[in-house]
Amino acid sequence: MASDGVRMTSQRRLLLALIEGARRPLDVRALLELGRRQGLALDKATVYRTIALLKEHGLVDELDLLHQKGAGHYYEPIPDKQELHLVCLGCGRVVEMACPHFEQVKKEVRRRQGFQVTTARMELGGYCRRCRR
Amino acid sequence: MASDGVRMTSQRRLLLALIEGARRPLDVRALLELGRRQGLALDKATVYRTIALLKEHGLVDELDLLHQKGAGHYYEPIPDKQELHLVCLGCGRVVEMACPHFEQVKKEVRRRQGFQVTTARMELGGYCRRCRR
DNA sequence: GTATTTGCAAAAGCTTTGCTGCAAC
């Protein structure tokens, strides 16, 4: 996986490991901080360049989580099955969940529009159990 | 609709009309240009402030169309039925389509996570009929 | 007359780019 035609350096390995090891999608700020905590001095240009590379090679997914917490993006490993991202507009927590019916949706998009889906970003805003009244 | 507790001024009316009248989601740049063409000198600060207001009041939806064409956002009226946005990674065209199974997905999210969906952003990237080989 | 909105300019994110030196092969 870490070698789908991408030449891996220590920085790239670290960044991919951080993204894959995280419990939640990470933004560039978080990646920089975590990297420094591991003793590796990362530059933001390197982080952006690495993310672009990993995206191109299908190793990470980009989200914006409805911009609940600002204008930036968040990165996570590509999951086995397409996921929904549930962003709680109350507390800001993000929950992930396998997307039911995704395969059927994809099929219908193909059938009705002749459109072949290769990537999907599905973010739902609302209120989690705790934040509902 | 234009008065769900939002005080409407001529600028707000124009912006809402532009968004509602457009065939495709518009970004801030396009709104500024269209507004000026209508003879109304708009400032970008006003556009951003108005969009924020319209979003809060549930009058417009925000998309990023997978950032195919840059870093900005796109705005469209809230549709009657939840839509999918199909972004062609070949030619950049955006097609909208009613989201099949959306109601079931919402129900399952509610059942499995206790999460109540109020807004959704669903953007699929891929290749349209023309761009497929 | 008071409250809200607008325009302008400046500032604040986030992301990209040019370039130089460094590391890998």
Next chain:
DNA sequence: GTTGCAGCAAAGCTTTTGCAAATAC
């Protein structure tokens, strides 16, 4: 040695903010 990578600083975009003037009620 050649090729590609990393660091640094600067620039580019999008978006937000402060404040004074204009507008709405």
